[in-house]
Amino acid sequence: MNSNTIDSLREALKHSPDNFHLRFLLAETLLEMNRLEEAETEFSVLVRSLNDTKAKVGLATVFYRKGNYSACNVILEEVIDSGIKDVQAFLLYAKALLKENAVGKAIDAYGKAIQLQPDLMDEELDSQLRVRGNSQPIEQDEEELTDTRFLQKPTINFNDVGGMETVKKEIDLKIIKPLQHADLYKAYGKKTGGGILLYGPPGCGKTFIAKATAGQVNAKFINVSLNDILDMWVGNSEKNLHEIFELARNNTPCVLFFDEIDALGASRSDMKQSSSRHLINQFLQELDGVENDNDGVLIIGATNTPWNLDPAFRRPGRFDRIIFIPPPDSTTRESILRLKLTNKPVSGIDYESIAKKTEHYSGADIDAIIDIAIERKLESSFEDGIPKPLETKDLVEAAKKHKASTQEWFTTAKNFALFANDSGLYDDILAYLKIKK
Numbered sequence: 001m002n003s004n005t006i007d008s009l010r011e012a013l014k015h016s017p018d019n020f021h022l023r024f025l026l027a028e029t030l031l032e033m034n035r036l037e038e039a040e041t042e043f044s045v046l047v048r049s050l051n052d053t054k055a056k057v058g059l060a061t062v063f064y065r066k067g068n069y070s071a072c073n074v075i076l077e078e079v080i081d082s083g084i085k086d087v088q089a090f091l092l093y094a095k096a097l098l099k100e101n102a103v104g105k106a107i108d109a110y111g112k113a114i115q116l117q118p119d120l121m122d123e124e125l126d127s128q129l130r131v132r133g134n135s136q137p138i139e140q141d142e143e144e145l146t147d148t149r150f151l152q153k154p155t156i157n158f159n160d161v162g163g164m165e166t167v168k169k170e171i172d173l174k175i176i177k178p179l180q181h182a183d184l185y186k187a188y189g190k191k192t193g194g195g196i197l198l199y200g201p202p203g204c205g206k207t208f209i210a211k212a213t214a215g216q217v218n219a220k221f222i223n224v225s226l227n228d229i230l231d232m233w234v235g236n237s238e239k240n241l242h243e244i245f246e247l248a249r250n251n252t253p254c255v256l257f258f259d260e261i262d263a264l265g266a267s268r269s270d271m272k273q274s275s276s277r278h279l280i281n282q283f284l285q286e287l288d289g290v291e292n293d294n295d296g297v298l299i300i301g302a303t304n305t306p307w308n309l310d311p312a313f314r315r316p317g318r319f320d321r322i323i324f325i326p327p328p329d330s331t332t333r334e335s336i337l338r339l340k341l342t343n344k345p346v347s348g349i350d351y352e353s354i355a356k357k358t359e360h361y362s363g364a365d366i367d368a369i370i371d372i373a374i375e376r377k378l379e380s381s382f383e384d385g386i387p388k389p390l391e392t393k394d395l396v397e398a399a400k401k402h403k404a405s406t407q408e409w410f411t412t413a414k415n416f417a418l419f420a421n422d423s424g425l426y427d428d429i430l431a432y433l434k435i436k437k
């Protein structure tokens with residue numbers, strides 16, 4: 001195909017503007033040539049005129065290639081919800097969902113495409129979802145999820161955590177003291193273990209404090225992400241979750257850490273897919289330890305959006321202690337700066353001054369401003385090949401370019417703390433923001 005083909009098709013459409021087959025051929029040709037703006041125009045005409053599935057999938061494909069994944073998904077959801085069984089629609093939907101990190105929905109969409117075409121294989125989806133494109137689930141080694149590949153033995157403890165004194169005290173009372181005085185707890189019929197939910201803005205050290213907790217009690221540590229659990233085959237996700245809990249139970253004392261737990265434990269009332277509800281119910285059963293003994297298993301969940309978590313997760317015996325992880329205070333920011341700049345060329349850095357100018361900055365934000373400052377120094381170092389030391393002004397300038405990423409989170413969190421906080425769950429947010437109830 002070339003420009004002459006496009007010109008010929010456009011000329012033919014002038015004489016037959018209602019020839020939708022001809023317009024569809026033009027739209028597909030433009031898409032094939034990656035002339036996306038023109039393809040969008042032609043597919044849009046077809047969608048408005050015909051309400052045709054192929055035209056809708058074509059328009060969604062244009063949006064996908066342009067990186068507008070939300071628009072792509074809106075169109076494909078309309079196609080799928082209409083009951084039309086189109087393999088290409090499900091495939092594209094799975095890919096667009098992956099771009100938005102909706103892994104569970106992507107697995108479901110790819111599974112439906114395979115149901116429609118059992119011999120289907122898509123290299124991109126297979127590699128990212130770790131499944132084969134056929135009608136049978138991947139055969140796994142029996143030891144794959146019960147081996148020690150998840151187990152870690154942390155070398156850090158609370159001495160390595162700067163600041164966070166309130167957080168450390170809460171964890172000490174809920175998790176560490178029961179392990180250190182197990183006999184006392186047993187005398188009162190209380191189990192050692194239980195669950196804590198850490199919440200706060202992204203990049204503020206929730207994973208680090210969880211790992212330090214394991215190191216503090218000389219326990220093993222299992223860091224679980226959603227991808228370690230989800231499987232497109234019915235029942236396999238629940239099986240994976242159970243086996244990870246079993247791994248923790250067989251290696252007590254053990255800290256079992258679930259990062260971004262809201263992705264796994266979103267409210268069941270919001271779930272359209274029964275498979276997602278089944279997984280949440282399985283998680284709740286594992287937390288309760290009704291059929292299995294969780295004694296000595298310390299379960300820590302981390303989330304940026306606690307308001308999306310199913311309320312059932314916060315019942316007694318589950319994640320009944322909820323701890324706010326705020327951005328690092330000035331002293332902690334200074335410690336982070338010193339640590340991050342170790343072994344880097346520096347000259348006369350005023351750490352205290354920079355720490356004061358970076359209020360509300362997360363640990364990840366501090367990483368970012370150091371990277372920005374280094375990039376500027378590298379540019380000037382290219383001229384003579386001599387590394388130029390970082391100075392206070394370099395980091396201050398970098399902080400002006402990179403604003404605190406936590407501010408957007410606090411804008412949302414403040415609304416929940418003010419208007420959806422009957423139980424006082426988010427009082428710590430109001431205290432941090434110095435807002436009186």
